Each structure stands twice: as structure tokens, then as C-alpha cells.
Amino acid sequence: MKDFSELKRVGAIWTLRALLHPRALRLIQKDTSWAADEILDFIGLQNFDPEETKSKELKRQFVLKLKELEAITVKEKDSFINNLNLLGGMLGLSEMEKSILTFSLLMQEETGLKETLNFWGDVNFRELIQAISWVLKLPLPEVSQAMDKGGLLRSSGLIKVDQRGSQNIHNRLEPLSGLGNALHGPHLKEVEGLLSVYGNTKGDQLARKWQ
Numbered sequence: 001m002k003d004f005s006e007l008k009r010v011g012a013i014w015t016l017r018a019l020l021h022p023r024a025l026r027l028i029q030k031d032t033s034w035a036a037d038e039i040l041d042f043i044g045l046q047n048f049d050p051e052e053t054k055s056k057e058l059k060r061q062f063v064l065k066l067k068e069l070e071a072i073t074v075k076e077k078d079s080f081i082n083n084l085n086l087l088g089g090m091l092g093l094s095e096m097e098k099s100i101l102t103f104s105l106l107m108q109e110e111t112g113l114k115e116t117l118n119f120w121g122d123v124n125f126r127e128l129i130q131a132i133s134w135v136l137k138l139p140l141p142e143v144s145q146a147m148d149k150g151g152l153l154r155s156s157g158l159i160k161v162d163q164r165g166s167q168n169i170h171n172r173l174e175p176l177s178g179l180g181n182a183l184h185g186p187h188l189k190e191v192e193g194l195l196s197v198y199g200n201t202k203g204d205q206l207a208r209k210w211q
Contacts, residue, residue, distance in 0.1 A: 005074065005078045006074040006078060006081055007078055007080050007081060007102075007106070008042075009069055009072060009074055010102070010106075011042065011106045011110050011112075011113055012042055012043045012044060012065075012069055012112075013066060013069050013070060014103065014106070014113060014135045014136065015039065015042055015043050015110075015112055015113045015116045016043055016062050016065055016066040016069070017066065017134065017135045017137065018113070018116045018117055018119070018120070018131075018134075018135050019039075019043075019062050019116055019119075020059065020062050020063065020066070021120070021131075021134055021135075023119070023120050023121075024116065024119035024120055025059060027119050028050070028058070028119065029055035029058065029059070036111075036112075036115050038111040038112045038115055039112045039115050039116055040112075041112065042110060042111075042112025042113065043062075043065055043112065044065060044069070045061065045065060048061060079183075079184060079185065080183045080184050083182075083183045083184075083185070084098055084101070084102065084183055085098070087183070091152065091156060091158075092152065093152060093153075094146070096138055096142060096143070096146055097146050097151075097152060097153050099136050099138065100132060100136065100143070100146055100147070100153060100159070101153060101158055101159060101175065103132065103135065103136060104159050104173050104174065104175040105175045105179065105180045105183070107169070107170045107173070108170065108174070108175060108180065109180055114170050117131070117168070117169045117170060118168055118169075118170075120168070120169060121168065122166035122167055122168055123166060123167070123168070123169055123172065124165070124166050125161070125163045125172070128147075128161070128169060128172050128173060129143055129144050129147055131169055132147070132173075147161065149161075157176055158175065158176050158179065159173060159174065159175050159176065160173075160174045160175075160176075161173055161174075162174075
């Protein structure tokens with residue numbers, strides 16, 4: 001586990017927190033056949049067999065793994081983290097906004113996280129805010145403000161939120177198409193083109209910074 005990148009470590013932490021939410025935990029404690037290899041691999045419990053484990057022990061294993069991951073410090077940042085910080089500085093994103101953006105991207109990239117969030121079932125917009133607050137361990141009122149339509153994340157086009165009816169979390173919250181690949185790349189030049197599609201003020205400001 002210590003050879004995890006910082007991005008993978010954070011993603012595994014978020015996955016474990018999602019598993020430990022009562023909404024998900026009730027389901028997986030009733031039916032031990034829930035386990036997908038993608039989830040167990042992602043959180044570092046590849047050799048763990050949920051079907052042979054009692055519900056209390058299952059929760060204990062999740063808690064232990066979460067504490068282990070939270071205690072690890074990854075000094076070397078990968079290109080995604082470095083580029084995200086550069087993008088955040090250019091657009092004026094707060095640490096919370098960068099975390100929410102990362103969450104939306106990882107949810108699309110990592111099957112383990114996406115499958116775990118499916119245990120929550122369909123959610124409305126209010127429940128989406130609550131889910132982000134729980135998984136990212138962020139204050140609910142501040143998450144609500146960051147996710148507002150007039151907030152920087154949505155007004156810049158970095159994320160899209162479907163507020164209609166009830167849907168699963170990964171369909172309700174979507175990052176800008178192509179942004180993940182651009183952030184994983186060696187530089188941020190591609191992001192300029194992605195944001196300029198929206199013709200928004202922040203995208204124009206970002207483009208000028210590269211000129």
C-alpha cells in the first residue's frame with residue numbers, strides 16, 4: 001500500500017468512507033456477495049473474503065484500513081496533483097473545490113469508487129451534497145455553497161450537475177469531458193482548449209495566462 005500514488009491513496013480513503021456510510025453499510029452487511037474485485041483491489045484488501053466475514057468484523061476491517069491509509073504520507077506528488085494545483089491557482093479554486101473536482105474525476109476513472117457509490121442508490125441533489133460532505137469529510141454548508149450553480153466549479157464548466165429527479169451519484173455529477181486526461185498529462189495546455197469551449201470568463205482568464 002505504501003507504493004500508492006497520492007491520488008490512489010485519496011481515492012481509496014474516499015471509497016472506504018463511502019463503504020462505512022450507514023446507507024452503504026446496511027446493504028453490504030445484509031448481503032456479503034456484494035464484493036467486487038475492483039473495490040477490494042482499490043482499497044488494498046485483495047486477500048479479504050467478505051463472504052466468510054461477519055458484519056461487525058467487516059466494518060472493523062474497513063475502519064482499520066481507513067486509519068492505515070490516512071496515516072500514510074506520500075511526499076512525491078504525481079502529475080495529476082501537480083497540474084490540479086496549477087489549475088487551481090490559475091482559476092482561484094479553494095482546497096475544497098479542488099477536492100470536489102478530484103472526486104468527480106476519480107469517480108469516472110476508478111471503477112472501485114464508482115461501484116461503491118452505487119451502493120448508495122439514487123440520490124437527489126440535496127443527498128448528493130450530503131454524500132460529498134461525508135466522503136470528503138468536508139463541512140456540509142461549505143460543500144453546498146461550492147456546489148451552487150453560481151459557484152466557480154459549475155460556472156467555469158469544470159463540473160456539471162444534473163439537478164433533475166433522483167439518479168445515482170456518478171450520473172448526477174460529471175466533470176468536464178477530457179479534463180482527467182489533460183490533468184494526467186505532462187502540462188496543462190490542453191485544459192485551455194477545454195475551458196474555452198464554454199466561452200466563460202474564467203476560461204478566458206486562463207487562456208490569457210498562457211499567452
